[in-house]
Amino acid sequence: MLLSDMGADVVRVDRKGAMGGGHADVLGRGRRSVALDLKDESELALCHDLIGRADILLEGYRPGVMERLGLGPDKALATNPALVYGRMTGWGQYGPLAHAAGHDINYISLSGALDAIGTPQSPVIPLNLVGDFGGGALYLAFGVLAALHHARTTGEGQVVDAAIVDGAVSLMAAQHQLAAAGLWSTRRGQNLLDGAAHFYNIYECADGKHISIGPLEPEFYALLCEKLGLDPAEMPADWSGKGWEAARTRFEAIFKEKTREEWCQLLEGTDACFAPVLSYEESAAHPHMRERGSYAEPGGVRQPAPAPRFSRTPGAIQGPAPVPGADREAVLSDWGVS
Numbered sequence: 001m002l003l004s005d006m007g008a009d010v011v012r013v014d015r016k017g018a019m020g021g022g023h024a025d026v027l028g029r030g031r032r033s034v035a036l037d038l039k040d041e042s043e044l045a046l047c048h049d050l051i052g053r054a055d056i057l058l059e060g061y062r063p064g065v066m067e068r069l070g071l072g073p074d075k076a077l078a079t080n081p082a083l084v085y086g087r088m089t090g091w092g093q094y095g096p097l098a099h100a101a102g103h104d105i106n107y108i109s110l111s112g113a114l115d116a117i118g119t120p121q122s123p124v125i126p127l128n129l130v131g132d133f134g135g136g137a138l139y140l141a142f143g144v145l146a147a148l149h150h151a152r153t154t155g156e157g158q159v160v161d162a163a164i165v166d167g168a169v170s171l172m173a174a175q176h177q178l179a180a181a182g183l184w185s186t187r188r189g190q191n192l193l194d195g196a197a198h199f200y201n202i203y204e205c206a207d208g209k210h211i212s213i214g215p216l217e218p219e220f221y222a223l224l225c226e227k228l229g230l231d232p233a234e235m236p237a238d239w240s241g242k243g244w245e246a247a248r249t250r251f252e253a254i255f256k257e258k259t260r261e262e263w264c265q266l267l268e269g270t271d272a273c274f275a276p277v278l279s280y281e282e283s284a285a286h287p288h289m290r291e292r293g294s295y296a297e298p299g300g301v302r303q304p305a306p307a308p309r310f311s312r313t314p315g316a317i318q319g320p321a322p323v324p325g326a327d328r329e330a331v332l333s334d335w336g337v338s
Contacts, residue, residue, distance in 0.1 A: 023299030028321030035325025135167025
């Protein structure tokens with residue numbers, strides 16, 4: 001989806017008879033589909049022809065499956081030496097767990113990320129953002145574009161082994177740095193960014209809705225305290241943890257005195273580092289998000305607009321997800337495959 005939004009001609013190879021397509025298939029938007037029976041030699045040959053003309057190939061099977069299909073990287077790179085062959089897995093192409101089934105929650109468990117997110121009593125599942133999309137898809141996209149730059153400079157393609165466990169570990173770099181400096185505990189809920197600090201936290205309002213605050217810098221913290229009617233000199237402000245629990249209790253009582261909207265009127269847009277905690281429906285209606293065009297509604301289906309923004313070559317949603325196989329003749333013609 002990201003590559004298509006940036007203008008790539010993305011062709012998905014589907015099984016014959018597969019279902020799907022349409023505006024509601026948000027992750028499948030902006031590509032074309034060719035349906036092939038890879039057990040048929042002539043159809044497999046068509047797939048090889050497409051690979052021979054591609055810049056990037058992406059596959060998400062367990063290790064060895066593409067090789068058994070006759071589409072492994074050795075054959076693909078022999079056909080197309082400048083090809084970037086991107087492989088997306090949870091555990092990676094090798095290692096003791098490489099052939100085991102798994103999902104996002106398992107991969108971020110092994111990486112240490114899940115253990116660091118949650119309350120002192122239990123880890124909390126961060127949707128599937130940290131693994132599938134953060135440590136997985138984004139690292140794959142970054143990797144294949146870096147490899148594509150190399151291929152266009154040297155004519156040499158290569159394999160990109162994008163494992164979600166590797167990406168999730170990489171996303172934890174800041175925690176490793178803080179731990180090395182003696183500023184991070186392995187106990188959840190005891191650290192600056194995991195709910196212990198009263199000045200980096202989520203609070204319930206009088207109407208049961210929530211707001212977030214994050215004034216890590218002294219001047220921003222002082223401003224928040226002043227807005228709350230507190231003397232900054234009397235409030236704990238350092239990162240030692242001393243006095244945090246009592247201050248958090250005090251903040252809890254104060255924030256329950258007003259509704260979320262009342263706190264927005266007082267704090268939103270200031271340097272107090274404040275934001276309301278919104279649902280995704282509320283997010284789409286927020287004036288800041290509307291002005292930036294952060295959401296789009298092709299076919300009446302609300303979804304994220306292309307990101308990031310470019311000054312010369314802006315991204316665009318190229319169209320809805322295709323019906324599997326619908327673009328076969330057009331793709332073969334466009335790509336010069338007989």
